[in-house]
Amino acid sequence: MYWNKGFNYKHAIRHLIAGAFFATGITSSILRHRLHRKAIVLMYHRVVDRNASSEDTSSNAIQVSPDTFRHHMQYLKDNFNLLPISEFIHHLVTDEPFTDLSCLVTFDDGWLDNYENAFPILKEFQIPALIFLPTDFIGSNQVFWQERLSYLLKSIARVWRHTNTQFQMADNILPSHLIENLKSAAPNHCDEAISAYIASLKSTIQHEIEQKIDYLSYVCGTSLEQEQNGPVFMSWDHVREMSEAGISFGSHGVHHYILTVEEHAAEYEITSSKTIIQQALQHSVDAFSYPNGNYNQNISKLVQKAGYSVAFNTVPGYIDTNTDRFGINRTNIQEDMTSTLPLFAARLAAIW
Numbered sequence: 266m267y268w269n270k271g272f273n274y275k276h277a278i279r280h281l282i283a284g285a286f287f288a289t290g291i292t293s294s295i296l297r298h299r300l301h302r303k304a305i306v307l308m309y310h311r312v313v314d315r316n317a318s319s320e321d322t323s324s325n326a327i328q329v330s331p332d333t334f335r336h337h338m339q340y341l342k343d344n345f346n347l348l349p350i351s352e353f354i355h356h357l358v359t360d361e362p363f364t365d366l367s368c369l370v371t372f373d374d375g376w377l378d379n380y381e382n383a384f385p386i387l388k389e390f391q392i393p394a395l396i397f398l399p400t401d402f403i404g405s406n407q408v409f410w411q412e413r414l415s416y417l418l419k420s421i422a423r424v425w426r427h428t429n430t431q432f433q434m435a436d437n438i439l440p441s442h443l444i445e446n447l448k449s450a451a452p453n454h455c456d457e458a459i460s461a462y463i464a465s466l467k468s469t470i471q472h473e474i475e476q477k478i479d480y481l482s483y484v485c486g487t488s489l490e491q492e493q494n495g496p497v498f499m500s501w502d503h504v505r506e507m508s509e510a511g512i513s514f515g516s517h518g519v520h521h522y523i524l525t526v527e528e529h530a531a532e533y534e535i536t537s538s539k540t541i542i543q544q545a546l547q548h549s550v551d552a553f554s555y556p557n558g559n560y561n562q563n564i565s566k567l568v569q570k571a572g573y574s575v576a577f578n579t580v581p582g583y584i585d586t587n588t589d590r591f592g593i594n595r596t597n598i599q600e601d602m603t604s605t606l607p608l609f610a611a612r613l614a615a616i617w
């Protein structure tokens with residue numbers, strides 16, 4: 266939640282503009298113009314009610330509520346040509362132009378809430394969707410390092426409001442501006458500072474991140490893995506059930522490594538994840554999603570060599586038959602930017 270005045274003001278203006286554009290048909294004309302013979306690929310992550318969620322460790326940037334998701338799907342069903350991945354690939358391979366207002370719905374990471382909250386809605390509206398799996402997390406109790414670190418920093422901030430013991434121990438490995446922010450009483454300040462710190466670590470190799478997390482777990486005497494109730498990612502049974510109901514699956518690597526940072530492991534991450542999903546589903550896996558959206562020419566060549574037909578990044582944009590098949594843009598969908606239909610449509614129209 267954001268409470269600082271700047272954001273609220275900006276958010277209120279966006280609501281007003283989006284509402285006016287939507288009501289007068291401007292958004293819909295922009296959409297028709299920009300998506301003439303083009304497709305948009307939407308990128309969802311978690312479909313979860315933030316307030317009902319027992320753990321509050323995932324970034325706001327990767328969440329929408331089930332209610333918001335239902336409104337999105339209803340709007341897409343009424344206004345867009347929703348494509349299964351096979352058809353999407355067909356257009357790119359054959360150069361046959363997309364139908365106006367084509368759309369592919371994707372999800373990254375294979376969160377359990379996709380099965381629990383998104384799957385029933387996708388079935389209800391008969392919307393084909395594509396879910397990218399980081400294979401080592403599926404059917405396990407593991408958690409991403411981002412959530413583990415966020416949990417520890419939030420625990421530290423809570424304790425620090427009463428005593429400064431842990432601050433001194435954590436001083437060794439946390440930057441001073443983060444410590445200052447964690448000491449501040451306003452939780453929203455903490456959230457923003459924690460997100461910024463996590464983002465800054467994304468160019469750090471996994472081994473060093475794990476060392477930091479181990480040390481902070483020692484300082485806190487706890488960890489997210491100890492506290493969470495059950496898995497946060499789907500099981501292979503969930504994956505198979507969804508696959509039988511028409512949901513498609515792609516690869517998101519094995520360990521969710523950022524491939525440009527762990528380049529030595531890239532080939533294994535790309536090829537092995539494909540084999541694992543194919544064995545589980547007895548179905549070919551043709552789509553790859555770069556973890557965190559990071560790739561370079563070398564990585565995209567490895568994806569191509571492994572036999573994928575398409576690979577997706579995290580940069581917003583529209584797709585036509587000239588698009589590089591191994592650098593396909595996606596528009597991220599998050600609650601704060603899309604909580605009403607006018608805001609959602611404005612996001613699809615790239616008004617901001």
Ligand SMILES: [Zn+2]
Nearest residue numbers: 373374556557
């Ligand atoms: Zn991911």
